[in-house]
Each structure stands twice: as C-alpha cells, then as structure tokens.
Amino acid sequence: MSDLPLRSQLAVALGRTAAKMSRLAGKGDGSVIGGRIGLRLDPELLTRLAKDRKLVLVSATNGKTTTTRLITSAMTPLGEVATNAFGANMPTGHVSALASAPSAQYGVLECDEKYVPQVLRETGASLVALMNLSRDQMDRAAEIWQLAGKWRRALAESPGTHVIANCDDPLVTWGASTASGVTWVAAGQHWREDSWCCPECGGPLDRQEGEENSDWACRQCHFRRPTPQWALHGDHVVDPHGRQIPLGGIQLPGRANRSNAAIALAVVAQFGVPPEQALPLLAQVKSVAGRYTTVEHQGRTLRLLLSKNPAGWLEAFDVLQPAPGPVALSVNAQGPDGRDTSWLWDVDYRILRGRPVFVSGERRIDLAARLEAADVQFTVVDDFEQAVMSVPPGHLDVIANYTAFQDIRTRYGRVV
C-alpha cells in the first residue's frame, strides 16, 4: 500500500480516523463512514486498494455474510486475508476492509447483489462466488431477473475472472454462464418459487424432484443445468476427483450452511487449499455476526436466527428444535427490512403447528394475520421479553428479520 499515491494515502488515513471516531461514538464498527470519506477524497480508491491482490467477491440473496466468513477462515493457510466481516457489503465497506489490511495479499469481500458489476469492474476480482437469487425486499431491491442479466454483462466484460456458481439455482446459472471460466457446484436449492421459468427464453423449466443435486432443463430452448464439478449430497460433498468429503464437523446448523460450506470448499480449492485442510477451518466458525448465537437470559437459552425473506425463513425452519420446542418470531418493516410485509404470505408457516409460537416486533399484527390464516396457534406479545418469560427455562428458538434481529441482539448481549 505504500506505493499508493499521496492523495489515496490521505484518503485512507482520514477514513480510518472517521471510522475510529464512529466506533468511539458507539455508532457501529465505522466501516461504512470510513469508506465513504475515503472514496470521496479519492473516487478510484477501491481500484487502487485492490491492485495486485487476489480477491474473491461473494454474492447471493442469502448466505453471503456466512459464506464470506467460511471462505476467509479456510484461506488462513495462505496468509493474511482482508475481509468485510461486519456485512458492510457495498464499495464503502470494501474500501474499509482493504484499507485496514494493507499487506494482505488476499481478500474475501461480501458484495451486495446489485453492486457486483461495479465492484467487479473496479477491483478486477479474480474469483466471484454466486450462490442463490430469490425475491427479497422488493420495495428497494432490484428485480432478480434483471439483476442476473447485469451479472451476465459484467462477467462477459471481465475475462480474467473465474466464477464459482451454484448450478442448482437456474437464475444463478444463467447469471454466471457468460464468465470465461466457471466451476459449477451443485449446492442445492430449497426455495423454488422464483425459478419455474427459463431465464434464457421464458419457457417452462422441467425440474427433478429432490432439493439437492437435481436436474433441470428448459422445455423450449437449449438452456439446461450444467454438469457440476462439486456436488452436495446431504451431509457430504463430492469433489471433482470423486472423493467424499464429510461435512459433519461444520458447527453452523442446517442444510443452508452445508450449501455455504460446499461453495467455500470449491472457492479455496481454486487457490490451492485442499478440502482436508479447509474442513477443520470451516468447523471453527460457530456464529456469524450474531447469527446462530445462543444467549443466556433468566435460565432460558435463546438461539438467534436471522431471516430476511421467504427463502431465508425456509432455511431457519430447517434448523429449529423439533416440536414442541417453542419459537419466538419478530418482524419489523423499517428501511433495511423492506417496508412491504406482503412477503410473509410467501412463507409456509404450517410447519409451526403444534408448538408454542410467540409473535412480536413492530409488524406483529401482520404476522398474526398470517399465522391465523395458516391455522397456527400463537400468542401476540407487545414486548419480546414477555415471550422469553412465557416459556419454561430451557431452549427458545428466535427467528427475526433484520432490524428486529438487531434489537434482540442488542438487548440480550452482542455476542459475535
């Protein structure tokens, strides 16, 4: 970094000072404000900071923070790795991440789906990992078909970039398939409601039953699932040499995290880290920015699950304690959550029947109307604490969307 122009060095230094002040003021980790100041002083700062490093961009609707963390952990044998561990996944966050690790040769950057083209252009990242696309916060997010189209154009213009992509997701496959090189990973797709039509021609997709490693093809055109080099099968991954790699040691729960782990293994293999070396490093990750954390409160053990959209709720249901284990749900509709709560009707809540369910959050009445229509018994509480104190001492699963999750996490201890 010492060969940065003077203006860029100044931009980095001022950004760092601003970030520190923001932290001291208790306003988060400061990575956004730091990066914003840096970019204002030097608009090409991201390009300069990315120069001569090997970077991975990680993008998806769900799982990008977790997968970024898994990849970063598995890359430690290569030396220092720069990363935006706090989920600041836009260029301001990328600038902060790279500026704070000036000597790191490697970087793993979580990237908001919309920003993939810009960040790819500015960083020339050598690797891009693309995992899944589904409906998410429609009042502010881009339409996903359009988004995948932008990925296609960006990858076509970046011939030096290799892609690791989930070929079980048809829209991701379409978005990735203009890259000059792709490693296809059959990483599974559980939410299918956004992929019944061919992204190429709009024709009907014929899809095999089974949530993992199941084939699909367009009935009208040539577009079909590519042959995967890596494939997730339940609790193990098969690598390109046909070796079975057990994922039993992964601490993060559920099929979504086995899928994230499969992608991480394929990414680090590209940098020469073999699965047997990567696996124990993946197993060290126990919670990610408070997700999957358990907190103790008044004899209750709360496990915090973040779910922001229908596909995410499906994954959260997958890791619940078996019925009749109690569940507390909390939904807000502030800016970061999406202000439109219609998506609650895309989630099939019937799985919650037969267990105590507590409903809280600013939009608890929306959730109550939804659960009532699904014939789920529930109790509405005005304050989340009432839910906690209503269950007997023991385990309580908590599913919340973004700001509701942050509220609960702040209240019961910020365990990272």
Added chain:
Amino acid sequence: MSSDRIKIVWIYPDLLSTYGDQGNTIVLERRAQLRGIATETVHLRSDEPVPPDGDVYLLGGGEDRPQILAAQRLRNDGGLHRAVQNGATVFAVCAGYQILGHEFGGEEGQPVPGLGLLDIRSYRGQTRAVGEVVSEVASELNVPRVTGFENHMGATAIGPNARPFSKVLSGVGNGDGQGFEGAYQGRILGTYMHGPALVRNPALADLVLSWALGRDLPPLPPSWSERLREERLSAVLSAANGQT
C-alpha cells in the same frame, strides 16, 4: 342457492406472484370455508391451459419480463376471455391489473398489448411509486376504506367503460393525475395494492366472493385481518396528517 362450492384459479404463480400474492388466494379460500362453502383452488402454471370453468381468477404482481410473457400466453390461450364471457370474477394486482387492460409499458417503456378485458391503458410513469396507500372505495361497491402497499413504475388511465375502484387518500395509485386507485368493470377488478389487498381488507375479499357466488354473504366474526386493517389505516393516515 346458486352454489355451495367455488373454484378459484390462481393464474401463473410461476410468473406473477412476486409480492405475496398467494395471500389473496389463501384468504378467499378461508373466508369461503368459514361459511361452509367448499373451495377448489388451481395453481395454474404458465404452460397449462386456462380452465374456462373457474368462478374467480386471480392475477398477481411480477417483474417486467414475466409480465410480458404472461400477457402473451393469456392472449394466445383465450381461456380467461371465455371465462369472463361466462361471467367469471377476476381480481388482479399490479402487473396483473395492467395485463387486463388494452396495453401496458414493457421493460423499455414500449407498449405491449394486454388482454383488453378491462378498459384501462397503462404506460411507464416518470418515477416509481413505492409505499403505503389508503383509498376511499367507490360508494356503489359498499366497501369501507382500503389499505395496501404499492410498488410500481407504471401509471394507468381509465377508459369510459371502466370505473375507478377508489379515490386515493394517501399514496399514488393509478398515477395518471386523476387521483384514483384501481379500476373495475362488471366483475373484473384491478388494483395496484399488495399487502396482500384481500388480507388487509376483508370486506374487499367478501365483495370478490359475493360476485363469484352471485349472492350476499353472512358476516364473519372479526379476525386479525380487521385488526391489521385498522392498525395500517391509523399508522398511515396519522403519518400523512403529521406531514401537513
């Protein structure tokens, strides 16, 4: 008694169901069943022919490209036209609302032909309308004030054969400068409101059911939907008053 069963056809959820549109289907089924009316629901994929014998047809919201595909397929299929000729009820939201009209704006703003079942014309507006919407329903429909959430680039002008569904109190609605939200013509009703609209507005759900069954329906005990409607109306209208 005209019928104690009802057939609901949800048109093309594989193309048009981006905004929780399933909720409208669920709430119609539920409010019929609570009155002892049996329901049959068809989730019709876009590669299947539209059955002409449905009582209610539902169309939801979608992205530009799926909207164009859905319009093409419904035009070629012709089943929805036959159903409407037979007196079927249609309830359509957002992209589905636009499809029912004579034309709508495509992804580059180009005019795309619609189905011509509802006398409206839609086109690409200047800015995206995103947010809560509250409106006063046309008095002849006998439905109290409605609440929903809108998210659309398109604007819609109502022709002489259709009538405004409601007058906007807060939000944008049709966005053609007339201050209306939605349109209806006979038993075809279109709106920009998700929420979903029939969940948030039980009286509107009952209007759709009564059109489909051809008779008035006995009231149901209040549900969480009524609470939701009241909460949304007061949250939105108090915020709107606070601004002025």
